[in-house]
Amino acid sequence: MAYSYSSNNSDIDIKGLTVYKALADRAAGKITLYEDKLSHCFKVSVEGHVGTTSLRADDIRAIYTSRFRECGKIFNVVIPSDPSSGVVESCGFIYFFDEGGQEKALALSGTNVGFPLGERSGVTLGGWDVVVKALPKDSFEFSPDQVANARRRETLRPRGIFVSGYDRSRFADMDVIRSALFGLLSTCGEIIYLTLKEDPCQPGHLNESSFVCLAGDEARAKALRLDGSDMGGWNVVVESAEPKGARVIPANERNIPFGWEGPPGYRWKDIHPSTSH
Numbered sequence: 001m002a003y004s005y006s007s008n009n010s011d012i013d014i015k016g017l018t019v020y021k022a023l024a025d026r027a028a029g030k031i032t033l034y035e036d037k038l039s040h041c042f043k044v045s046v047e048g049h050v051g052t053t054s055l056r057a058d059d060i061r062a063i064y065t066s067r068f069r070e071c072g073k074i075f076n077v078v079i080p081s082d083p084s085s086g087v088v089e090s091c092g093f094i095y096f097f098d099e100g101g102q103e104k105a106l107a108l109s110g111t112n113v114g115f116p117l118g119e120r121s122g123v124t125l126g127g128w129d130v131v132v133k134a135l136p137k138d139s140f141e142f143s144p145d146q147v148a149n150a151r152r153r154e155t156l157r158p159r160g161i162f163v164s165g166y167d168r169s170r171f172a173d174m175d176v177i178r179s180a181l182f183g184l185l186s187t188c189g190e191i192i193y194l195t196l197k198e199d200p201c202q203p204g205h206l207n208e209s210s211f212v213c214l215a216g217d218e219a220r221a222k223a224l225r226l227d228g229s230d231m232g233g234w235n236v237v238v239e240s241a242e243p244k245g246a247r248v249i250p251a252n253e254r255n256i257p258f259g260w261e262g263p264p265g266y267r268w269k270d271i272h273p274s275t276s277h
Contacts, residue, residue, distance in 0.1 A: 014175075014178055014182045015178065017182070017193045017194045018195065019193045022192045025153065029149070029150035030150075032142055032147060032150040033147070033150050033151065035140040036140070038075070038095060039138050039139060039140055041075050041095035041096060041138075042095070042096045042097075042099050042101060042102035042137065043093060043096075043102070043134075043138065044093070044102055044105045044132050045091050045092070045093055046068075046093070046130055046132055047131040047133075048113075049090075049130075050088060050090040056081075057079040060079050061078075061092075064077050064079070064094060064130075065077050067108070067113045068105055068108065072097065072098055072100050072101020072102075072105075073097045073098065073101065074094060074101070075095040075096065075097055076095045077092065078093045078094075080092070093135070102134060105132050108130065108132055109130065109132035110129055110130075111130065112128065112129050112130075113129075156190070156215040158192045158213045158215045159219060159242075160212065160240075160241030160242070161185075161211075161212050161223050161239065162209040162211060162212075162239045162241055163181055163185070163209060163210045163212055163236060164208060164209040164210070164237045164239075165231070165236045165237040166231075166234055166236075168202075168206045168207075168208065171198060171206055174198075177196060177206070180231055181212065181236075182194060184231070185212055185223055185226070188216065188222035189215055189216025189219025189222065190219070191212060191214060192213040192215055194211075194212045194213075195211045195212075209239075223238050226238055
């Protein structure tokens with residue numbers, strides 16, 4: 001019985017399921033989660049470092065973190081600076097997880113945040129009186145659904161498969177084949193991205209296989225069970241993107257001082273198994 005892939009996928013941009021879109025969505029999700037945490041934090045501004053020190057933003061951040069961590073658990077310390085010149089702005093910000101941290105930080109206003117660390121490369125570490133002010137919580141424009149979706153995507157553990165079996169000469173039918181693959185594999189889990197492209201070595205032909213990234217419980221196992229399905233004129237071939245039995249070998253097992261030999265399938269051992277010991 002041929003697999004039916006004529007279902008309406010008009011609500012999904014199948015052509016937009018690219019690795020670049022997946023990476024952009026993941027980055028956007030991380031930003032959403034970060035801003036969501038910021039919006040729940042208690043915020044103070046810190047001033048006094050400009051004009052009294054020539055330290056970089058990272059050094060100032062480290063000093064403020066060390067000085068204010070006694071007030072409470074800190075989520076982040078932000079020291080804005082000009083991206084091109086590196087010149088530090090006059091006001092920094094500290095985000096505390098609880099209101100008690102904010103209150104204790106206010107009590108440190110007027111105190112000196114410097115530390116008797118001497119000089120390093122002619123730069124004096126610390127040594128200024130800090131001015132601390134309470135600020136309202138940050139507010140960002142995103143919905144609870146956006147946050148929930150970002151959290152869900154953060155927990156995904158995508159797995160890859162290779163799919164082939166289609167007529168590579170049907171380059172003009174790329175969208176039809178892509179839609180067929182989507183219809184088949186979307187029954188297994190969430191499709192993060194699906195790549196089907198022209199073979200750069202054979203213009204007018206499709207690549208030998210399509211790479212599909214799936215997420216969901218047993219998504220890859222479910223997809224592998226579809227191997228051989230009749231797609232109405234051709235049978236799909238589904239293969240795991242990870243070689244069976246492959247294992248990343250830590251460098252210390254081969255007396256290499258640091259790093260890794262490479263991901264499974266790309267190490268010398270995988271490419272030349274007869275030479276492995």
